[in-house]
Amino acid sequence: MSPVPDPENKTNSSHSTKSTLDQTTIKPSANQQRVQEGKHPITHEPDPNAKRDDIASGNGNNEDCDCEGHAAAERKEKNEEGSGDASADEKEKNEEGSGDASADEKVKQDDNSGEDVDMEDPRIRHPSNKKLDPKGEGYSLRDVPRLHFRDQQHEQLHWPASAPRIILDATEDEFHKQAKPKPKPPQPDGKKKEDDEKESHNKPAGGDGEEGDSKADEKHKATGDSKDEGEGKDKKEDGEEKKEGGEGKDKKEEGGEQKKEGGDGEQKAEKEGGPPKKSGSEQKKDEETTGDKHDADQKREEQDSKPDIGPPNQLHLLEHNHINSLQTDPGTTKSSPAYLRALTIEIDDRDRNTPDNWVPRRVDLIRNTGSHPMNAEPPLTELMRYGLVTPNMVHYIRNHGAVPFLEWGTHQVEVCGMVERPTKFNMDEIAEMPWINIPVTVACDGNRRGEVNMIKRSTGFTWGAGALATSYWKGVPLAYLLKQVGVKEGAKYVCFEGSDHLPNGAYGTSLTLSYVMDERNDAMIAYEMNGRALPPDHGYPCRTILPGHIGGRTVKWLKKIIVSDKESTSWYHWHDNRFIPPHITSADEAERDKWWYQSDTLLLAGPLQSVITQPSHGQRLPLAELGRDGREIEIAGYAYCGGGRKVSLVQVSIDGGRVWKYATRRFLEQPMRWEGERWWTWCHWTVNVNALELLQSQEVRVRAFDSSHTTQPDEPVWNLGGFQNNSIYKVKLAIRSP
Numbered sequence: 145m146s147p148v149p150d151p152e153n154k155t156n157s158s159h160s161t162k163s164t165l166d167q168t169t170i171k172p173s174a175n176q177q178r179v180q181e182g183k184h185p186i187t188h189e190p191d192p193n194a195k196r197d198d199i200a201s202g203n204g205n206n207e208d209c210d211c212e213g214h215a216a217a218e219r220k221e222k223n224e225e226g227s228g229d230a231s232a233d234e235k236e237k238n239e240e241g242s243g244d245a246s247a248d249e250k251v252k253q254d255d256n257s258g259e260d261v262d263m264e265d266p267r268i269r270h271p272s273n274k275k276l277d278p279k280g281e282g283y284s285l286r287d288v289p290r291l292h293f294r295d296q297q298h299e300q301l302h303w304p305a306s307a308p309r310i311i312l313d314a315t316e317d318e319f320h321k322q323a324k325p326k327p328k329p330p331q332p333d334g335k336k337k338e339d340d341e342k343e344s345h346n347k348p349a350g351g352d353g354e355e356g357d358s359k360a361d362e363k364h365k366a367t368g369d370s371k372d373e374g375e376g377k378d379k380k381e382d383g384e385e386k387k388e389g390g391e392g393k394d395k396k397e398e399g400g401e402q403k404k405e406g407g408d409g410e411q412k413a414e415k416e417g418g419p420p421k422k423s424g425s426e427q428k429k430d431e432e433t434t435g436d437k438h439d440a441d442q443k444r445e446e447q448d449s450k451p452d453i454g455p456p457n458q459l460h461l462l463e464h465n466h467i468n469s470l471q472t473d474p475g476t477t478k479s480s481p482a483y484l485r486a487l488t489i490e491i492d493d494r495d496r497n498t499p500d501n502w503v504p505r506r507v508d509l510i511r512n513t514g515s516h517p518m519n520a521e522p523p524l525t526e527l528m529r530y531g532l533v534t535p536n537m538v539h540y541i542r543n544h545g546a547v548p549f550l551e552w553g554t555h556q557v558e559v560c561g562m563v564e565r566p567t568k569f570n571m572d573e574i575a576e577m578p579w580i581n582i583p584v585t586v587a588c589d590g591n592r593r594g595e596v597n598m599i600k601r602s603t604g605f606t607w608g609a610g611a612l613a614t615s616y617w618k619g620v621p622l623a624y625l626l627k628q629v630g631v632k633e634g635a636k637y638v639c640f641e642g643s644d645h646l647p648n649g650a651y652g653t654s655l656t657l658s659y660v661m662d663e664r665n666d667a668m669i670a671y672e673m674n675g676r677a678l679p680p681d682h683g684y685p686c687r688t689i690l691p692g693h694i695g696g697r698t699v700k701w702l703k704k705i706i707v708s709d710k711e712s713t714s715w716y717h718w719h720d721n722r723f724i725p726p727h728i729t730s731a732d733e734a735e736r737d738k739w740w741y742q743s744d745t746l747l748l749a750g751p752l753q754s755v756i757t758q759p760s761h762g763q764r765l766p767l768a769e770l771g772r773d774g775r776e777i778e779i780a781g782y783a784y785c786g787g788g789r790k791v792s793l794v795q796v797s798i799d800g801g802r803v804w805k806y807a808t809r810r811f812l813e814q815p816m817r818w819e820g821e822r823w824w825t826w827c828h829w830t831v832n833v834n835a836l837e838l839l840q841s842q843e844v845r846v847r848a849f850d851s852s853h854t855t856q857p858d859e860p861v862w863n864l865g866g867f868q869n870n871s872i873y874k875v876k877l878a879i880r881s882p
Contacts, residue, residue, distance in 0.1 A: 463808040473814035475580030475666075480533065480616035480674035489537050499546035503680045506537045513605050517543040518681060521610035524757040528780065532812050532828060533583065534613035536673055541681045542588050542611070544651055544716070548643045548701050552677070552685045557669065561639070561707035564630030571685050575671060577620040582666060582691070583812055585784050585826045587612035587750050589694035589721055592873075593866040602866030603731060609755040609873070612784065614825050617689045619670030622705075623661045631657065631707055639712040640688055643701040652714030653697055653721075655690070657707070664818045665788075666691045669702060691817075691824040692788040694750050696721035721747045724864040734864060750786025751870040752856055754794060754829075754848035757781045761875060767839070775835040781873070783809070783848040784826035790816075793849040794829040798841040801858075801872075807831040807846070823851075844875045 489504040498516040509520035521527075521540040530538060552571045560566045590604050591611035597604075622638070639654040660667050670689040671678060678684040683700030690697050711717065722745040728734050739745060758780040759765060765777070783791045795804035807829040815825045829846075838844075849855045860871040 459808050471814045472816055472819055473582050475582045477581045503547050517545050524610055524760050527610050528757045534615055536679050539613040540611045545644050545646045547680045555685050559629050559705045562632040562635040563707050567629050574620055579618055581618035583616050584691045584824045585614040586695050589696050589747050589867045592869040595860050596862055596866040596869050599862045604866040615674050617670040618672035619668035622667045623663050634709055635707045636709050637711050639706040639708055640699040641704040642699045643703040648715035651716050652712050653717040654712035692749055692786050694747055723747055723867055726863050728864055751868050752785040752850045753870045754783040754846045755781050755873045756846050756875050776832040777835050777838050778830055778832055780830045782826050782828050785850040788822035790823040790851040791827050791848050792851050795847055796831045797845045805831050841877055845872050847872045
């Protein structure tokens, strides 16, 4: 119930004489007449001694009150005394104060079916005031004190226990009558049909069914009556349609029922307990809204199901940008970007009593065959120290014998065999020819042979992982040189012979003519290395460079080029740099079965390779550094693939190969040739790992993938010569006392 305003305080800001609940004016005479007839006391005779509690409970008198409760009571009384034209269902609506036809129908259906009504949380709609119930959701009994006694001056007001409570515009008993029942559980189609037939049979004809309501609505629209005349006609309240301006246009009130469309269709929907039938545009709009909501929910579910991947890896982004910025080397570089700092070189004491006592070398190179011949590699840390271009004096050295003493002014290269114009070219003539200057990684096919020899001794000496290097090589393309002399028809091979004197003759080998004449293979006669004349150990004054091929197919100190229909006759071409099957365990067995002369055993392109250079074998890492919380250790190395294939991926594992971490690669700015068809150089890679995780690891592994997505084998494959070991590189970790 609304608080009754104090008649003596007309200026009270909280309660004006016009109630905010309703603007309908209730005549005092009707209230007095109601009290005189002994009906429910909405108001009583004024009592100047009335207590505040009595006023609050409705026992006081205020003839000027026009609150919603009194207005509703007045309308209800008029409806009770109205003409006999009003139907039974209209009278019951007025008695219960409900404007919701569908809700009223549901209550009647529940009463007819004999089902119990849920009274745990009864809710009622306010008949006409939408300010307190804008959405038409209704009130519960608990809401009433909050709505009506929200003002601070009435916080202490309450109803006496003995007084009948008036809730909104009905007594408590009437309030419970309007309580909404529990929803019916879903029934099978057959059962539902039987219940519908039973309900239609029990309903009085033309009474309180939907058809009667429809006729009443039509009558109301025809008369255009939009005001409450008090003639016993039902005034449509909350949820019903009103007339505006006498134009006969329907207007939906807030929280009200939908317009009736299609008549019979709506009646059928209401009988089945479903919502009123909507127009085509409304249904289409609802379908679009439902579809959008479904798509949004589905998208949200997909996003929620995705794992939290976190922010982008900045190292990966830097690598992507680096690789996307790489360019093709045109081969016209005039100077090498090699590290040109003066390196300490001198005549090593170990060479003083050898034929190489005149050759300057770095003293810190690791010699794998003693003092002579010279076969040496740099420490891995030194190899990586200078970056992607290896200085001349750090480059690995592979000699089969003594270094020949040659001079630029007297040395000549003879081109003979199946050519039209046999010619001898001196070095000045060669240097005046068109040239290319490109970076090329040269790798010995015995690189990492030491791991193979740990399985079983091979015929080759031990190499570590430093038998490769990258330099800028400048020289004349072999294809151009051969075109100058003319190649006769029927030629198939190009044979090369060096100036060195070896126990089995000069070192030599051969390649197919088609390979040499293909300009995209960049085969050349080189005479400069990193912008300098070739060092004696690397073929001065000239040598062949075959990008993508093993170092064993190149010939240093080049003296002769023979175009032929047969392969080279050099002993080293047939008995060296061949991959003999693993079941052949001795050179005599290979000779007996002619394995040396099988074309399938010839080694040409280098294998896919990756190596860890940091930390290296034997390197000591202080535990104090590894034990720091959050500290990361950088693991680094190189990767290379022969045949002009690109290294497309490098991965590192510190848990025995269960989890592989992505390593970022770094290439030269112009590492490729022929629009990316040929990649002649290596790359360097790095990855950071947690120091504590590294401390708990037993070994670090690395593997690479090439552009054909081929990777490296887990273990070395033993063979007679110990060649082509490209197994997954491993560095063992162990904790040792100082």
